[in-house]
Amino acid sequence: MNRVLAPTASAPLIRREVAGLPGYDPGADPDEVAVLSGSRRVIKLSNSEIPYGVSPAVAEAVRLGIADGFARYPDPTGKRLTDAIGKSLDVPADRIVLGNGSENILELLCQAVLDPGDLVITQAPGFSLHEIFPRVMGARVEKVPVTAEFGFDAAAWRDALAAGPKLVFLANPCNPTGAMLGAGELDRVVAGTPESALLVLDEAYGEFARPDPEYPDGLEALRTLDRPWIVLRTFSKAYGLAGLRIGYGIASDAALVRALDRVRTPYNVNRPAQDAAVAALGDHAHLADTVRRTGLEIARVTDRLRAAGLRVVPSSTNFLFIDTGHPSDRVAWELHRAGIIVKAWREPGYENHIRASLSTPEDNDVFVRCLTEICAKDRS
Known part of the structure; x- marks a missing residue:
């Protein structure tokens, strides 16, 4: 298309x-x-959907929500869900932002941060919205290619980051290749990203990689850094809630979340999605x-x-x-x-x-x- x-x-x-x-x-x-x-x-293998169904706790939460009716607006702050995420990750709830899928947060970041002509660095091959959303704002997008073996090209990333981007999109694991960056490779990107740039670590598929001891937890890698960053995660993939559209971001500071709140629609995450995500988060x-x-x-x-x-x-x-x-x-x-x-x-x-x-x-x-x-x- x-x-x-x-x-x-x-x-x-x-x-x-x-x-x-x-x-x-x-x-x-x-x-x-x-x-x-x-x-x-038809066997549909195009959208990374999970075939195993949702948690029974999710089904029950949505059922109760339907019984309560759809006449009222959802909580615009998503307080119950942000509290639950914050507790599970040991992060203050005011540093968590909710989105209509994590891709909605990608869009909000571009709207809040980018001016025409700003430079954005991302991967190639990569998730198309890492390119499309910045270009909507008039930004320039440079892609860092993988190696011939689909590995991390440290020299190429070093050179790209030296050009002074305002926004860096890094997916780990990568969409579409499925490959992951190890801890040392992630550290190189973090170290090479200018402190004036916003580093966006997209972990939409992180749950699948987490059992691998070589996979670095992006939140733990960034948690103590005094610089702007945000880690994106979603309930659409491993949790199986793709149809409800619910994602979230953990930001370096509450000020970044407040900036995103200024550009997002007030009710961007519906009630069933919020209820389902709370239930899914609890069913380990x-x-x-x-x-x-x-x-x-x-x-x-x-x-x-x-x-x-x-x-x-x-x-x-x-x-x-x-x-x-x-x-x-x-x-x-x-x-x-x-x-x-x-x-x-x-x-x-x-x-x-x-x-x-x-x-x-x-x-x-x-x-x-x-x-x-x-x-x-x-x-x-």
């Missing part, structure tokens, strides 16, 4: 920065794929089981794809970044014909890659079989 806005009567009203933006790609429409494939059940066993099952499938599917001759980036998330050796749009189209939706990657230099989030073992087996057949056919 990289459409540029077409000329219309309203075109003169649209800011130049907005008119030239690429569109966010959510993946193919399941209904359209169902028609194309003739399949009654359900989260641990989800992370365990996901890790087993990541390892199993990675082994099968590599055995079939495909290059797969080692993943610390619930998705895989796969070099198919063929144009990603064509591979994705063939998968659509089989009733499977993945994300075709179109970022320059990675046009042969797809990103596929994993589902149940049964769905994953269908995906592996179809993908390997498609790639084998193209090689023959």
